[in-house]
Amino acid sequence: MMMEEFEVNASEFLPLREVVYMTLRKAILTEKLRPGERLMENTIAQKLGVSRTPVREAIRMLGDEGLVDLIPRRGAQVAQISLQELKDVLEIRKSLEVLATERACEIMDEEEMYALRRAEERFDTAVRGGDPTELAEADVAFHDVIYTAAGNRRLLSILSNLREQMYRFRLEYLKQPDTLANLVEEHRAIVGAVEKRDAEAAKALIIAHIDNQKTGISRMLAGKEA
Amino acid sequence: MMMEEFEVNASEFLPLREVVYMTLRKAILTEKLRPGERLMENTIAQKLGVSRTPVREAIRMLGDEGLVDLIPRRGAQVAQISLQELKDVLEIRKSLEVLATERACEIMDEEEMYALRRAEERFDTAVRGGDPTELAEADVAFHDVIYTAAGNRRLLSILSNLREQMYRFRLEYLKQPDTLANLVEEHRAIVGAVEKRDAEAAKALIIAHIDNQKTGISRMLAGKEA
DNA sequence: ATACAAAATACTGTATACAATCCGGGCGCC
């Protein structure tokens, strides 16, 4: 496969399509590839030193996640995410996070409870630390504990996918210092409710959590326009 | 591409991967390819008279839909759908159908209302007609009107995907004559609630609709085991 | 006979070559 040592350092002997996928994904999320930009198989393949085949497959994966738009016979381009689409995604997430949280309240075991508390602490630490990447990962990890505890694999996969849609915004969002304090508080409250297995309370908290995100991101975008 | 006239009659000059995808999908849904059966790229490619490339892509599409399990370096096999997975899917659908119905109640316009009534009539007719394929399609069309009216494209796509998961069961399920009468009645009630824009009532009806499906299919599967 | 090892085989992963289609530019015609 050659692959002149180059960009892609990550753990070798992974399928190439995964490597290409992760590389492109990162480039999109960090805005190195801007929305609307075309992804040409040949160009990318040459740039990464691989053949078109894994590039093709990687691009299709990104298409499934919604990070790129696939246009037949025209190729792919980095997806524009409109405010409308963002709202759509958040609306779906609200329904499904509620579901996940309710189920988690019902069937979560002690081990998972412990993991949840640990995840909350990690997020707490990350907020104080200030590294945005770690912060985002800690947030992901926190919610993942709940998703997983819900015991519905399909739900986990859908929620993970929806999260991807928002990643670009989240990175910005998580930089706003005033939101961070809120987030810590919200997470703490959610953990409390789940620990008591109080599904009603947890549901309300999750709804508020998502609604806050929606207003926060909307405000952020509105500010950016100006 | 040659493609010796063969099986795949459907509208030519569609990308081959689509043709292969539809062919395989149909084969799985009609149980010509049984759960657990391996899908080997070479074999399928030869059988359909195409190369491995479009077959590969088609198989990956089926993987996304959950109709086949993709195992790295081992290929794909037709997914076993356990009762648990079925319940998982129905649980998610319940949340999202509720969401779709509520939104539809809010923002559906007159044209879509009309389409909904037409779809209900079509289903009604199909029940009397007795052709199971038409029946399934009419049911899909009915729910699609609501999904679409909800005005959330991502939601539409997720719900469509989840429906695929259940297709195999639905075909069997829709053959049971006693359920059919119920279904017609449930659809009629849903249309009534949506027409009045009574989101609460519609929500309750949709929940009942899905719960009925769940018990119906569970009973059917239990019967089959014995 | 069984267990282990080694080789053959069969399959996926990757690369490359070829075909078909779409887009833009230039030229001619109206």
Add this chain to the structure above:
DNA sequence: GGCGCCCGGATTGTATACAGTATTTTGTAT
């Protein structure tokens, strides 16, 4: 001068060839 057609280049779609790995088979030794 504008509209349309044709041609060439660019890019995706498809086919095939090659490489690497996992699985199965077969042989041998205990």
